[in-house]
Amino acid sequence: MATVIxxxxxxxxxxxxxxxxxxxxxxxxxxxxxxxxxxxxLSRPLSIHQVxxxxxxxxxxxxxxxxxxxxxxxxxxxxxxxxxxxxxxxHVEGKVALVGGGIGIxxxxxxxxxxxxxxxxxxxxxxxxxxxxxxxxxxELTVDVGGHILDSxxxxxxxxxxxxxxxxxxxxxxxxxxxxxxxxxxxxxxxxLENRMACGIGACLVCSVxxxxxxxxxxxxxxxxxxxxxxxxx
Amino acid sequence: MINTTATIAGVHFKNPIxxxxxxxxxxxxxxxxxxxxxxxxISGKGLTLHAKAGNPGVRVYxxxxxxxxxxxxxxxGVEAFLAKELPYWETLDTARxxxxxxxxxxxxxxxxxxxxxxxDARLLIGKPAVDMIELNISCPNVKEGxxxxxxxxxxxxxxxxxxxxxxxxxxxxxxxxNAEDIAEMAEMCEAEGADAVSLINTISGMKIDVRRRxxxxxxxxxxxxxxxxxxxxxxxxxxxxxxxxxxxxxMGGITSATDIIEFIMAGAAVIQVGTYNFMNLRAGSxxxxxxxxxxxxxxxxxxxxxxxxx
Numbered sequence: 001m002a003t004v005i006x007x008x009x010x011x012x013x014x015x016x017x018x019x020x021x022x023x024x025x026x027x028x029x030x031x032x033x034x035x036x037x038x039x040x041x042l043s044r045p046l047s048i049h050q051v052x053x054x055x056x057x058x059x060x061x062x063x064x065x066x067x068x069x070x071x072x073x074x075x076x077x078x079x080x081x082x083x084x085x086x087x088x089x090x091h092v093e094g095k096v097a098l099v100g101g102g103i104g105i106x107x108x109x110x111x112x113x114x115x116x117x118x119x120x121x122x123x124x125x126x127x128x129x130x131x132x133x134x135x136x137x138x139x140e141l142t143v144d145v146g147g148h149i150l151d152s153x154x155x156x157x158x159x160x161x162x163x164x165x166x167x168x169x170x171x172x173x174x175x176x177x178x179x180x181x182x183x184x185x186x187x188x189x190x191x192x193l194e195n196r197m198a199c200g201i202g203a204c205l206v207c208s209v210x211x212x213x214x215x216x217x218x219x220x221x222x223x224x225x226x227x228x229x230x231x232x233x234x
Numbered sequence: 235m236i237n238t239t240a241t242i243a244g245v246h247f248k249n250p251i252x253x254x255x256x257x258x259x260x261x262x263x264x265x266x267x268x269x270x271x272x273x274x275x276i277s278g279k280g281l282t283l284h285a286k287a288g289n290p291g292v293r294v295y296x297x298x299x300x301x302x303x304x305x306x307x308x309x310x311g312v313e314a315f316l317a318k319e320l321p322y323w324e325t326l327d328t329a330r331x332x333x334x335x336x337x338x339x340x341x342x343x344x345x346x347x348x349x350x351x352x353x354d355a356r357l358l359i360g361k362p363a364v365d366m367i368e369l370n371i372s373c374p375n376v377k378e379g380x381x382x383x384x385x386x387x388x389x390x391x392x393x394x395x396x397x398x399x400x401x402x403x404x405x406x407x408x409x410x411x412n413a414e415d416i417a418e419m420a421e422m423c424e425a426e427g428a429d430a431v432s433l434i435n436t437i438s439g440m441k442i443d444v445r446r447r448x449x450x451x452x453x454x455x456x457x458x459x460x461x462x463x464x465x466x467x468x469x470x471x472x473x474x475x476x477x478x479x480x481x482x483x484x485m486g487g488i489t490s491a492t493d494i495i496e497f498i499m500a501g502a503a504v505i506q507v508g509t510y511n512f513m514n515l516r517a518g519s520x521x522x523x524x525x526x527x528x529x530x531x532x533x534x535x536x537x538x539x540x541x542x543x544x
Contacts, residue, residue: 032515038299038461038489038513039299040296041296041299041300041301041460041509041512041513042294042296042301042512042513043512043513065296082515196292196293196294196295197294198294198301198303198512199257199263199511199512199515200515201263201264201266201267201515202259202263203257203258203259203263203264203279203511204256204257204259204294204303204305204512205279205288205293205305205308206293206294206303206305207293208287208288208293208305208308210287210290214285214287215287215288215308220263233290
């Protein structure tokens with residue numbers, strides 16, 4: 001059991017949840033959260049926003065019944081945390097860009113702490129949040145509201161690019177990675193995928209990802225994949 | 235001393251709690267969270283002769299008290315399973331059940347033959363790793379095979395007969411609640427030499443995305459599981475257990491010790507736990523403990539005292 005330290009509303013449906021408990025974790029990993037009894041049936045996967053002194057932080061967007069319950073949590077409330085699970089971002093050397101879209105900025109804060117001097121690009125469709133927390137960690141911070149944040153990123157300028165955001169953004173990042181490669185540069189582009197999950201540990205095969213070498217699991221093999229491995233079907 | 239054991243076709247179950255196919259992988263993932271040898275048994279991820287990629291699109295959707303899944307039997311195939319998973323199964327002290335599906339009659343038979351051949355080879359070196367085959371003729375999420383065999387009695391009969399001839403391993407047949415007459419189907423399985431029947435598989439269901447004006451699932455329909463289906467499952471277990479003399483493996487929405495007791499009272503020899511594994515990743519160890527507690531509180535010293543009592 002973990003305990004809620006704070007659960008602050010940052011903007012339109014976006015919350016920052018700080019809990020005491022959990023077992024730490026690496027950048028890009030996630031926890032399965034549950035703050036209710038039997039229903040909703042499934043726990044909710046949330047990526048680690050940061051590992052704090054006594055627990056873990058999460059950044060989440062209210063999209064349904066589960067996250068709505070999470071949004072109602074008050075300091076002192078209890079919740080179940082299972083994790084950390086998944087294979088996250090690698091520790092890399094060289095010039096790094098962290099690119100987040102909307103709630104996809106969530107796992108990148110921990111990356112920014114672990115990989116200081118990265119260039120950070122944060123894009124939002126309507127209103128920005130948490131951007132000032134990123135500023136002291138960034139070599140350069142670019143914030144875009146209402147546009148396409150990927151347009152600001154020169155993929156040929158980096159050795160490693162970490163991307164997390166909505167599905168179309170991930171597909172676009174994959175294409176930009178290919179284009180950079182054609183131009184003679186070879187940035188390693190890593191995508192953090194957000195898939196529906198049931199178990200979170202690799203048993204149910206609900207979160208399967210089509211990859212060049214066959215079906216892989218977003219929860220155990222990912223959520224972070226090299227962009228070149230993923231086959232986007234839609 | 236509380237006795238929770240059961241025996242099906244000579245296979246010993248230390249307790250009636252078996253993890254249901256499709257919700258437990260091959261046990262490895264949950265094995266990192268608790269000792270899966272605590273369990274009565276494990277029914278592995280549904281296998282087909284050849285590897286299967288499963289269904290595209292959304293694969294899970296929550297419903298009131300349940301969930302719909304459309305995984306579509308993604309699995310590594312029988313040979314990869316025998317090569318990669320059985321060394322792990324050898325180490326487990328629990329009943330190990332292979333869940334076998336198929337696209338065609340020949341697939342089922344060839345799959346069963348491969349498993350039998352492997353079991354024979356292991357017998358020579360004293361390392362059994364499969365205790366039973368659970369024949370899946372009832373998956374609603376595959377277009378070919380699966381439920382096509384499990385709904386019409388004559389088609390089911392043909393598969394059970396052919397697989398029975400292909401293996402000497404104890405054989406359970408997993409039945410579909412969508413069958414035309416599940417009790418008749420169970421009787422037919424018994425007549426064809428099945429050692430047990432497992433029921434129920436998921437119930438065919440649907441979810442429509444009203445904004446996009448289409449089903450959320452690529453295959454339109456998906457399989458409903460979880461507490462929502464428990465009353466239906468319990469009724470079917472009760473009905474079938476009155477009609478057959480082979481053991482019934484009961485499942486459908488079990489999330490507590492009292493749920494287990496209900497199924498045993500309805501006539502189940504052992505039960506399987508499926509969706510609850512997602513609600514509580516330690517479901518197996520939780521239920522083993524709760525069942526002991528409940529039986530102690532209720533002065534039940536053996537499940538045999540209450541089995542089929544209703």
